Amino acid sequence: MSALFQRESKTPAIGVDLGSGFVKMAQFKEEKGSLRLVNFGILKVPEGAILEGRIEKPKEITEILKELISFHSFIGNRVVANVSGQLVTVKEIVMEDLPDNELYEAIKWEIERFLPFPLEKAVFDYQVLNEIVAQNGTKKLNVLVAAAPLDVIQLTSELLSIANLKPVALEVEPFSVLRLLRFTPGFGREENVLISAINIGHNYTSINMVDKMIVRFSRILPIGGKKITEAIAGNLGKSFEEAEETKIKQLNLGIENQVTKACLTLLNNLALEIKRSISYYFNKFNEGKSMNTVVLLEGGSANIKGIEGFIEDSVGYPTEVNRLFTSIATYDPTLFTKEYLHEMAPIFSVATGLALREYKPKVSPRKGKAATQEEQVKTFLTYKKG
Numbered sequence: 001m002s003a004l005f006q007r008e009s010k011t012p013a014i015g016v017d018l019g020s021g022f023v024k025m026a027q028f029k030e031e032k033g034s035l036r037l038v039n040f041g042i043l044k045v046p047e048g049a050i051l052e053g054r055i056e057k058p059k060e061i062t063e064i065l066k067e068l069i070s071f072h073s074f075i076g077n078r079v080v081a082n083v084s085g086q087l088v089t090v091k092e093i094v095m096e097d098l099p100d101n102e103l104y105e106a107i108k109w110e111i112e113r114f115l116p117f118p119l120e121k122a123v124f125d126y127q128v129l130n131e132i133v134a135q136n137g138t139k140k141l142n143v144l145v146a147a148a149p150l151d152v153i154q155l156t157s158e159l160l161s162i163a164n165l166k167p168v169a170l171e172v173e174p175f176s177v178l179r180l181l182r183f184t185p186g187f188g189r190e191e192n193v194l195i196s197a198i199n200i201g202h203n204y205t206s207i208n209m210v211d212k213m214i215v216r217f218s219r220i221l222p223i224g225g226k227k228i229t230e231a232i233a234g235n236l237g238k239s240f241e242e243a244e245e246t247k248i249k250q251l252n253l254g255i256e257n258q259v260t261k262a263c264l265t266l267l268n269n270l271a272l273e274i275k276r277s278i279s280y281y282f283n284k285f286n287e288g289k290s291m292n293t294v295v296l297l298e299g300g301s302a303n304i305k306g307i308e309g310f311i312e313d314s315v316g317y318p319t320e321v322n323r324l325f326t327s328i329a330t331y332d333p334t335l336f337t338k339e340y341l342h343e344m345a346p347i348f349s350v351a352t353g354l355a356l357r358e359y360k361p362k363v364s365p366r367k368g369k370a371a372t373q374e375e376q377v378k379t380f381l382t383y384k385k386g
């Protein structure tokens with residue numbers, strides 16, 4: 001029998017999700033041909049310590065990383081971390097069919113036009129998604145580009161090293177989101193189902209359109225759990241801390257009460273942006289035709305009670321919370337309770353995707369297209385030192 005997973009590394013990588021609200025770590029190991037959860041941990045980030053994917057308070061974040069590592073028995077110190085924020089750009093572009101060395105140069109010129117910062121201050125990488133043949137027979141290439149500010153990449157990498165961690169790779173969030181989906185048999189593999197994966201975090205919401213297992217469109221909104229807490233605080237005259245507690249304990253979007261009312265405008269805006277992004281996708285990528293679509297919510301704010309029903313009603317597509325964290329691996333029930341894992345699942349989806357980077361899911365029996373797509377999304381933004 002062939003092995004389910006191929007491991008390329010010495011010790012399994014620890015996924016480190018450097019969120020602006022919480023740092024999350026998760027690790028899995030291969031055991032008897034399947035994955036087993038080694039451990040996972042979460043610590044709060046002081047307000048303003050990570051902004052726009054930039055670590056503004058390196059000392060505090062180093063301490064958090066050290067604390068997480070020393071409190072949870074992870075294996076080794078190899079890590080895969082993420083870079084996020086609005087300065088991270090993920091975009092699909094159409095290029096001439098050029099030889100590799102010329103394509104690299106041509107992409108450089110192309111991305112300079114839309115990067116929000118100078119090219120010499122960026123790290124970028126690309127993957128050719130597929131070839132397009134125009135009616136006149138000329139070939140073009142669909143290319144997915146990811147770029148992030150060089151200083152963000154360097155600082156993150158240095159900081160991980162200071163915390164005695166070995167960064168194996170840094171990658172952009174949409175790809176960790178995607179990887180977790182690829183590990184879930186059956187999920188999203190159906191042809192023509194568009195997955196709109198929405199990560200509602202603390203400061204940001206990222207919207208990722210996954211079509212046939214390719215992230216084809218990504219955008220980041222400056223809306224998240226922090227704004228929801230602020231809305232509760234502002235409208236109900238509470239401190240931020242009180243409002244945060246109220247949000248966790250009392251907010252239920254299935255019930256009409258004062259707390260729900262306090263954040264309704266914000267959540268309606270969020271739903272509207274999700275709806276707009278889906279329509280934009282149909283127009284731009286599917287000749288204006290609608291597709292079967294599933295909205296998949298993740299991130300800490302996906303734990304807001306009743307959010308699935310609220311988004312489903314407002315956006316008009318079936319919506320569920322991404323709790324795949326609990327279904328991709330086995331775990332020791334004496335260490336983790338089912339209920340706790342269920343609650344933590346949406347919060348840990350990115351850390352899980354990062355941790356899975358060096359494992360390969362069993363490729364589906366469908367030949368050709370599926371296998372190529374698996375390959376296409378394999379690697380993305382890797383920081384090569386020096």
Ligand SMILES: Nc1ncnc2c1ncn2[C@@H]1O[C@H](COP(=O)(O)OP(=O)(O)OP(=O)(O)O)[C@@H](O)[C@H]1O
Nearest residue numbers: 019020021022201202203204225226299300301303
């Ligand atoms: N049970 C819950 N109910 C409501 N909100 C919750 C719950 N649990 C966590 N949150 C909220 O989720 C947010 C944190 O989520 P997450 O850890 O995904 O954010 P992050 O990755 O740190 O932030 P970002 O991705 O925006 O940088 C916080 O605003 C927190 O209040």
Ligand SMILES: [Mg+2]
Nearest residue numbers: 019020201299
């Ligand atoms: Mg996040």
